[in-house]
Amino acid sequence: MIRRRVLARQLKLLREQSGLTLEQAAPKLDFSVSKLSRIENAQVVIDVHWVKSMLDVYDAGGARWNELLDLAREAQQPGWWRAYGLGNNSYIAFETEASRVQVFTLGYVPGLLQTAGYARALMRAVPVRRTDEQLDNEVAARMYRQQRLSSAENPLELVAVVDEPVLHRPVGGPDGLREQLDHLAMLAELDSVTLHVLPAAVGAHAALASGFSILSFGELEEPDMAYIEHTVGALMLDKAEEVVRAKLAFEHVLSDSLDPAESLALIRRSAGG
Known part of the structure; x- marks a missing residue:
């Protein structure tokens, strides 16, 4: 696309x-x-x-x-996503061409950082009809996307901010959450990943209404885009003024967040608890 x-x-x-x-x-x-x-x-x-x-x-x-x-x-x-039954207008089609993704999530771990078990539990919770095969395909596609975080040929830079309550929400049960937090801690040490946690103590902040992503395309010289996923659908935004607003909101959230070292320490404490 x-x-x-x-x-x-x-x-x-x-x-x-x-x-x-x-x-x-x-x-x-x-x-x-x-x-x-x-x-x-x-x-x-x-x-x-x-x-x-x-x-x-x-x-x-x-x-x-x-x-x-x-x-x-x-x-x-x-x-590549067509082999998993996903359409050309899906978010994945844009992310595949991106060189950098900035993402903030409120209620869950970003897809690029999820374990298969965590992803499956999230998808099962959403009231969308899927066959077992479709569910397996969507989980497999999500895992395939993550390969770029450690790819030497086609790397993806990820800057992620996770809301602190996400670290305590037992998606997939207590064991599933613990596995997910251990996975987060491991990925946070990759050179391609910069992970921040937004403390719950911050209170009101610039992106309290929803999570969102900003995609940049590097050498393709395509303008940045913003993406918002919500309960009943998703929006891909490419108007310059909308993308500027998204970037400003991300900058504010980032400034309110813990630095990567503090964030990793908090994730490890949460996993140990």
Whole structure:
């Protein structure tokens, strides 16, 4: 999904550099104006043959030609998550392309830091119909996502803030919680993970209404996005002003949190209790 957005942005830039408006370019491509607009807004899967036509009309050649055709082919490839029955518009499709994730959670451990048992207990608690196979697939996909935290080839940087009551909520029972806290302590020592705990004593804070994530895409040069998951669904936010508000809220929560060493000590004490 992100690579489709990158491709769409590059195609729009090429059209503008060629001096053509949407209304001028569309008939040259045998497209309607609305179709070309949907392509440039990444609202449709972009066919490689369309890209070739656009590169011809926009007089783009050389390395640019091969670069954009390769990107078009990559954008058409099914994501790894499809093997687990998950759609292309899921959060995972965006996270897979991200280089950095900042996340704050109120009621549970972030998905990238969960054990399989903890994840399964959370999913079972949500009133969504799943077959046993679907549940197994969703848990397996969540575990697969975590591999990037220790990957040398495709690393993911994670900055996570966890609300302190999460350390005491027995998701999966007392043994499940203890296993989860031990797992948190282990992952907190990875170079890719920065883990903070927001003390309950802080009281009111900037993100009391909900948890959220901020995704950054590094070399892809795609604008940052924010993601909010709630009881009846989820929102992916990409408007600049919304992302700025999310970043500001995260900065405030981070400033109220314990530092990583203090957070790790608290997690270990909670696991021992």
